[in-house]
Amino acid sequence: xxxxxxxxxxxxxxxxxxxxxxxxxxxxxxxxxxxxxxxxxxxxxxxxxxxxxxxxxxxxxxxxxxxxxxxxxxxxxxxxxxxxxxxxxxxxxxxxxxxxxxxxxxxxxxxxxxxxxxxxxxxxxxxxxxxxxxxxxxxxxxxxxxxxxxxxxxxxxxxxxxxxxxxxxxxxxxxxxxxxxxxxxxxxxxxxxxxxxxxxxxxxxxxxxxxxxxxxxxxxxxxxxxxxxxxxxxxxxxxxxxxxxxxxxxxxxxxxxxxxxxxxxxxxxxxxxxxxxxxxxxxxxxxxxxxxxxx
Amino acid sequence: xxxxxxxxxxxxxxxxxxxxxxxxxxxxxxxxxxxxxxxxxxxxxxxxxxxxxxxxxxxxxxxxxxxxxxxxxxxxxxxxxxxxxxxxxxxxxxxxxxxxxxxxxxxxxxxxxxxxxxxxxxxxxxxxxxxxxxxxxxxxxxxxxxxxxxxxxxxxxxxxxxxxxxxxxxxxxxxxxxxxxxxxxxxxxxxxxxxxxxxxxxxxxxxxxxxxxxxxxxxxxxxxxxxxxxxxxxxxxxxxxxxxxxxxxxxxxxxxxxxxxxxxxxxxxxxxxxxxxxxxxxxxxxxxxxxxxxxxxxxxxxxxxxxxxxxxxxxxxxxxxxxxxxxxxxxxxxxxxxxxxxxxxxxxxxxxxxxxxxxxxxxxxxxxxxxxxxxxxxxxxxxxxxxxxxxxxxxxxxxxxxxxxxxxxxxxxxxxxxxxxxxxxxxxxxxxxxxxxxxxxxxxxxxxxxxxxxxxxxxxxxxxxxxxxxxxxxxxxxxxxxxxxxxxxxxxxxxxxxxxxxxxxxxxxxxxxxx
Numbered sequence: 001x002x003x004x005x006x007x008x009x010x011x012x013x014x015x016x017x018x019x020x021x022x023x024x025x026x027x028x029x030x031x032x033x034x035x036x037x038x039x040x041x042x043x044x045x046x047x048x049x050x051x052x053x054x055x056x057x058x059x060x061x062x063x064x065x066x067x068x069x070x071x072x073x074x075x076x077x078x079x080x081x082x083x084x085x086x087x088x089x090x091x092x093x094x095x096x097x098x099x100x101x102x103x104x105x106x107x108x109x110x111x112x113x114x115x116x117x118x119x120x121x122x123x124x125x126x127x128x129x130x131x132x133x134x135x136x137x138x139x140x141x142x143x144x145x146x147x148x149x150x151x152x153x154x155x156x157x158x159x160x161x162x163x164x165x166x167x168x169x170x171x172x173x174x175x176x177x178x179x180x181x182x183x184x185x186x187x188x189x190x191x192x193x194x195x196x197x198x199x200x201x202x203x204x205x206x207x208x209x210x211x212x213x214x215x216x217x218x219x220x221x222x223x224x225x226x227x228x229x230x231x232x233x234x235x236x237x238x239x240x241x242x243x244x245x246x247x248x249x250x251x252x253x254x255x256x257x258x259x260x261x262x263x264x265x266x267x268x269x270x271x272x273x274x275x276x277x278x279x280x281x282x283x284x285x286x287x288x289x290x291x292x293x294x295x
Numbered sequence: 296x297x298x299x300x301x302x303x304x305x306x307x308x309x310x311x312x313x314x315x316x317x318x319x320x321x322x323x324x325x326x327x328x329x330x331x332x333x334x335x336x337x338x339x340x341x342x343x344x345x346x347x348x349x350x351x352x353x354x355x356x357x358x359x360x361x362x363x364x365x366x367x368x369x370x371x372x373x374x375x376x377x378x379x380x381x382x383x384x385x386x387x388x389x390x391x392x393x394x395x396x397x398x399x400x401x402x403x404x405x406x407x408x409x410x411x412x413x414x415x416x417x418x419x420x421x422x423x424x425x426x427x428x429x430x431x432x433x434x435x436x437x438x439x440x441x442x443x444x445x446x447x448x449x450x451x452x453x454x455x456x457x458x459x460x461x462x463x464x465x466x467x468x469x470x471x472x473x474x475x476x477x478x479x480x481x482x483x484x485x486x487x488x489x490x491x492x493x494x495x496x497x498x499x500x501x502x503x504x505x506x507x508x509x510x511x512x513x514x515x516x517x518x519x520x521x522x523x524x525x526x527x528x529x530x531x532x533x534x535x536x537x538x539x540x541x542x543x544x545x546x547x548x549x550x551x552x553x554x555x556x557x558x559x560x561x562x563x564x565x566x567x568x569x570x571x572x573x574x575x576x577x578x579x580x581x582x583x584x585x586x587x588x589x590x591x592x593x594x595x596x597x598x599x600x601x602x603x604x605x606x607x608x609x610x611x612x613x614x615x616x617x618x619x620x621x622x623x624x625x626x627x628x629x630x631x632x633x634x635x636x637x638x639x640x641x642x643x644x645x646x647x648x649x650x651x652x653x654x655x656x657x658x659x660x661x662x663x664x665x666x667x668x669x670x671x672x673x674x675x676x677x678x679x680x681x682x683x684x685x686x687x688x689x690x691x692x693x694x695x696x697x698x699x700x701x702x703x704x705x706x707x708x709x710x711x712x713x714x715x716x717x718x719x720x721x722x723x724x725x726x727x728x729x730x731x732x733x734x735x736x737x738x739x740x741x742x743x744x745x746x747x748x749x750x751x752x753x754x755x756x757x758x759x760x761x762x763x764x765x766x767x768x769x770x771x772x773x774x775x776x777x778x779x780x781x782x783x784x785x786x787x788x789x790x791x792x793x794x795x796x797x798x799x800x801x802x803x804x805x806x807x808x809x810x
Contacts, residue, residue: 057391077413078390091482092586093667093713107806124739129371157710159660159697166659205660209695210715240759242775273715276693277635281661282652 059149060107061286066142072141075134083125088145090157092123097142098149109139123212161201172290175283180275182287185268188294196295205288209279210272220267222246236265319788320682321381321424326469327532331366332789334380336614337421337466338675339786342595343529345677345746347383347787351794353750356773356809357764363795363806364401368392373782374799376421376466377675377744379429381443385797386429387804390416390464393431395446398790401806404766405446407432412555414462415479418782420527420673421466423474430474432463438476438492450497454490459483466527469606470568473500477524477539481586482706484545485807487522489558491571502570504558505541515554517582519585521545522562526590526673532608534623536574537606538595542588545739547707555580561589563610565625575625576578580614581647583653585638585696586667586711587614592675593622598711600628609725611676611687614638615745616648617728627809631728633721634670635691638663642705645738655707656698666694666713668740675784677745677753684722684731686753686767688741692716716740722770732770744784754796756781762805 040089077086083094090096097103106112113135119127130138176182188191199207211217219235222244237253238245244263246254257262279287312536314786319325319333331348339345341722352360368374372389378396379386384404385396391409396402402499414434420557423430429443436455441448454476454556455461460483472494479485487505492498495652502508507515507521521544523540528539544560546552578587594609600619608622616635619629627646639648654663668690675685687713718736723729743756752773753765762781764774796807 026564074411078411078416082415082417086482093633093709119634126373127371157707159710163658163699164660164696205695206712208715212692212715232649238759239763239773240757241735241763242761242777270440273693273717276662276715279662284662285659 027202032206032219058143062108062143064144068137068140069144071134072137072139072144073131074115074142075138077131078130087149088142088148098146098159100146103142104148106139106143109136109201112139113144125161158200163286164201164205165292167282167285167287167289169286169289169293172283176290180278180283181271182275185271192291192294194294196292198212204291208288209276209284210292211269217269219247219270220265223264223266224263225262228259236267239265299672301683303385306687309405311604319380319382320426322426323471326425331637334786334788335421336379336469337377337527338529338592341378341470341530342603343592343675343678344594344596344680344747345675345745345784345786346749347677348749348786349789349794350427350748350750352748352752352787352790354752354766354773358772359633359809360764360796360807361810363808364626366394366401366403366804367397367621367804368804370698372416372803373418373780374804375418375464375673375742375782376799377786378797378804379422379424379791380685380786381424383679384443385609385804386422386430386443388422388425389467390419390420390434391420391573391744393422393441393446396804398806401804403495405444405492407439407441409435409437409439414457418673419463419464419466419694423469425469425474428494430467430469432465432467434681438467438474438477438497440494440497441778450553452492452497452530454478454492455480455488460485463525463527464631468527468530468537469494470530471604472783473568475528475537475539475568479499479523479528479542479546481523481543483546484520486520487524487541488523488721489539489566490666491568501563503566503571505562505572506557506566508547508653513662515516515558516544516560517553517557519544519553519557519560522548522557522560523588525588526592529593529595529608529712530568531595531622534606535567535569536622538563538565538593538622539566540588540590540610540612542591543580543583543586546704546706546709547710548696548711548798549615549702549704550562550582550655550698551706552708553582555804557583561614562588563593563608563620563625565622568705577618577620577625577627577646578646578647579610579612579616580651583614584650585614585663585694586699587612587665587669588672589613590673591671594677594678595622596675596680596682596725597607597678598725607697607725609678609685611685611689611723613665613669613672614648615665615670617685617723619725620646621730629728630723633666633687633728633730634689635693635722636670654696656696657710658668658697658699660695660697661697662693662714664693666692667695667711668692668713668716672737672740674742675744676802678725678748678749681749681751682722682731683725684767686720686722686745686747688743688745688755688757689733690716690718690735691739692740718744720753720770721740722756722767734765734770734772741759742773743781746785746787748787754785754787754798756785756800760800762800769785773778776807780804 085091088097222236395404412435435457474492491500523542638654694713718741719733722731746754783799
């Protein structure tokens with residue numbers, strides 16, 4: 001028997017004792033709270049696209065030397081600017097940092113530095129293993145840019161809530177309950193009640209099309225079938241052709257070889273991917289208009 | 296000490312060592328007809344097939360591959376380059392960095408580090424070698440020539456103005472004494488340029504502009520700039536033609552600012568390497584408004600098409616379509632989608648997809664497949680002549696695209712967001728464009744290039760941490776190893792009597808051999 005198989009049996013045994021605990025781990029129900037960086041919890045209303053929000057202001061004014069800002073500009077241009085733009089207002093794939101709540105709440109790098117060190121790998125942001133002085137310089141530049149751009153309006157990547165109001169809510173409702181198939185998983189009076197109060201504009205549209213970002217959507221479920229025929233369901237955090245990684249009842253990650261276990265993955269989000277292939281633009285805007293009425 | 300003194304010199308290979316492997320030298324005859332045991336250029340050979348004739352590692356024994364050595368760059372920039380093997384020395388790059396590595400041991404021979412600069416450091420594709428010189432492009436658009444044995448700088452020239460928004464990640468293509476170097480530049484309205492630099496002197500021989508240079512009157516492009524040639528092209532010595540893919544037009548999402556087809560952006564162009572003159576061009580995305588560069592490798596093969604042996608050029612393009620052209624004249628033979636697409640109304644009489652006006656970026660957003668990351672991208676495919684499969688890392692993806700006049704007419708000029716994607720290695724039958732098999736790689740866009748071998752193996756990586764060997768005929772997995780995310784294209788060569796597989800995982804380069 002391989003080591004992996006032994007661990008599996010041992011773990012799944014303990015899982016059975018903790019089955020009642022498992023569903024709670026899969027769901028992040030905190031409507032509030034934009035978790036930003038490690039340990040940084042910013043209290044803010046809906047999860048918004050930075051570009052669609054009023055520009056936040058630095059909560060604690062802080063000053064940096066011109067030399068530090070300049071050194072940071074050089075580093076930022078080389079390491080960050082392709083995604084976040086040379087002026088930090090957004091680039092090929094990354095958000096406008098001058099409208100970032102995390103930056104606004106940051107005090108001399110206490111939130112930015114941990115984020116740079118860990119990255120947001122799932123969102124495509126690598127970790128940066130930089131010297132302290134280099135991190136400090138980047139922090140200085142980002143704050144300087146936020147100050148500098150605080151006086152400007154608009155934004156080159158902006159999508160305003162008013163831009164999106166082209167759909168017909170009644171048609172959207174019919175699509176939602178009919179051929180769209182949305183009602184198979186969702187309900188206007190259940191999980192989606194008040195959704196338009198929690199998300200506005202592009203944040204609502206994006207979450208409607210493919211839930212991501214924060215708060216994170218529910219994790220997929222991994223259903224293990226044991227030799228006895230019993231099944232254990234746990235949250236899946238990662239998978240590939242060869243392994244599955246799940247959260248055990250203690251909340252830590254466990255990786256199993258697919259060869260050693262009998263596991264089935266159920267990912268409700270995959271229905272959204274299928275739906276992306278079915279929408280036409282009118283239906284998309286109509287469903288958005290309908291969801292926008294669920295305040 | 297000059298300003299390059301921080302290039303660390305550790306070892307100069309001994310003359311005897313060089314003599315023993317001289318068959319792999321990067322001189323002209325070898326570049327034109329590379330020996331089976333070498334990997335002398337970015338694509339291995341001028342045809343861009345990335346198909347090795349080596350057969351020691353084969354489906355029957357690939358499961359026994361073992362790690363021979365591992366080279367760590369000690370940096371946090373992932374390796375995205377294909378290394379080059381010349382005379383037992385590997386040349387490997389990341390942005391600002393070039394290493395010479397002893398291919399027998401994985402130990403560093405010398406290392407060059409370019410001074411800190413403010414150009415984009417998003418990736419680097421590789422070096423180029425000719426005779427005793429190795430060439431490196433830098434993010435701030437220098438082309439530097441080194442003595443390839445000890446790393447001393449021979450010359451250093453500027454190929455574009457990085458202050459205007461150009462940067463370079465390019466692995467040069469060397470044809471004769473021409474070092475062809477391209478640049479990138481999507482955030483500024485700058486013309487697309489490919490430069491030919493004299494291999495010996497560093498002097499500029501010619502410049503090909505895919506869009507008109509500033510100050511010239513040329514109505515053909517419709518006012519578009521862009522069309523950068525940032526990937527490495529291919530070359531047919533019989534036709535004496537270089538084939539290069541060109542990038543998207545700028546402003547990127549604002550198509551109204553640049554009416555018409557915007558040639559030669561999002562195109563495959565055939566150039567005379569001695570003059571830089573355009574011989575033909577084929578536009579794979581007329582009037583692009585989605586950032587779909589046509590920089591993917593124009594793969595060359597002499598193969599039967601519709602009953603006749605022809606000089607073919609194949610490209611699986613970022614816009615989701617697979618193109619087969621007659622490379623003698625650039626005429627279309629086949630156009631077929633290889634991934635989910637919803638942006639074209641059909642195919643025109645020239646074989647070009649016809650953009651659907653309903654899928655042009657709009658104020659309230661349009662849902663578009665593929666997304667900006669594309670149906671494929673910089674990761675090179677491989678062509679297996681035996682099966683006739685072009686094997687490409689493909690993505691079925693969706694994005695949402697916005698444009699309103701407030702976004703302006705400079706640089707990106709719009710907003711777009713990738714929503715979701717799923718990746719597959721797909722085997723496209725070049726005769727029909729049909730998918731013979733696919734192998735799931737995971738969510739999001741892939742990053743690994745592809746290598747095939749004459750023994751029937753396909754080597755690539757998934758979207759997490761695994762390098763994999765598949766059976767080329769049906770895509771079945773035969774071997775895998777978790778090494779970190781593969782973001783380069785694997786290569787293979789023979790050294791010391793053994794076939795070696797080289798692939799990068801994250802920031803490390805791995806060598807695998809049979810026991």
